[in-house]
Every structure is written in C-alpha cells, then in structure tokens.
Amino acid sequence: METARERWCEAEVNRVAGEIALLSPEPDAAKAEAYFEHALAVARQQQAKSWELRASMSLARLWRSQGKVQQARELLATVYGWFTEGFDTRDLKEAKALLEELGT
Numbered sequence: 001m002e003t004a005r006e007r008w009c010e011a012e013v014n015r016v017a018g019e020i021a022l023l024s025p026e027p028d029a030a031k032a033e034a035y036f037e038h039a040l041a042v043a044r045q046q047q048a049k050s051w052e053l054r055a056s057m058s059l060a061r062l063w064r065s066q067g068k069v070q071q072a073r074e075l076l077a078t079v080y081g082w083f084t085e086g087f088d089t090r091d092l093k094e095a096k097a098l099l100e101e102l103g104t
Contacts, residue, residue, distance in 0.1 A: 011051035014039035015058050022062070032062055053079050053091055057098055064102060073102040 018035030021028045036059040043052035056079040060072035080095045087093070 009051075011039045011043035011046065011048055011055060014042065015051070015055045018058055018062075029062060029066070033059065036062065049079070049082055050091065053083075053095055056080075057091075057095055060098060060102065069102055073099065076102065 014035045018032040018039065021032040021035060036055055039055035040052060040059065043049075043055055056076050060076040063069070063072035063075075076095060076099055080092070080099060083092060087096070
C-alpha cells in the first residue's frame with residue numbers, strides 16, 4: 001500500500017489487521033480496537049460506506065465481547081441506517097443479523 005501509493009483499500013487492510021490481532025495465539029483486544037478505529041477513520045475520510053460498515057461490524061463485535069453492547073449497537077445502527085439499497089448483500093445481511101443480536 002505504501003509503495004504503490006494505493007490507498008483505496010487502506011480501511012479494509014486495517015480492519016483485517018484488527019481481526020488478525022484477535023485471532024493470534026495471544027489475542028490483543030486493544031491493538032484490534034486501534035486497528036478498527038483507524039479503519040473507521042480512513043473509511044469516513046474516504047467516504048467509503050462499505051468499508052465503514054465492515055469496520056463498524058468488527059468493532060461492534062469486539063465491543064459486544066467486552067460488554068459494551070449499547071456502544072456497539074449505536075455505532076452499527078448509525079452506519080447501517082445510511083444504506084438505502086443492497087440489503088441482499090452479504091455485508092448488509094450480516095450487519096442486520098448483528099444488530100438483531102445487539103437488540104436493535
């Protein structure tokens with residue numbers, strides 16, 4: 001990404017890095033959260049709603065596991081609410097299911 005100066009997928013790269021931090025032999029929730037928050041910031045700056053949705057889902061899952069259900073619900077509901085079409089896509093289906101789990 002740095003070498004090629006291609007930043008269109010920067011948010012997704014950071015989100016995946018956060019997921020890896022959680023899946024490592026010694027999961028690092030703080031590191032994962034930092035990656036997810038950076039992914040959100042980049043997606044917002046780039047106005048990339050699909051990447052923002054994915055980052056929001058990852059952060060919401062982490063927060064749910066930490067007992068921060070209300071924060072997770074508020075974050076994801078806000079991002080999910082921007083979509084007006086594409087509800088048959090995998091990401092939006094997963095987001096809806098996660099919102100239901102979070103009690104929306």
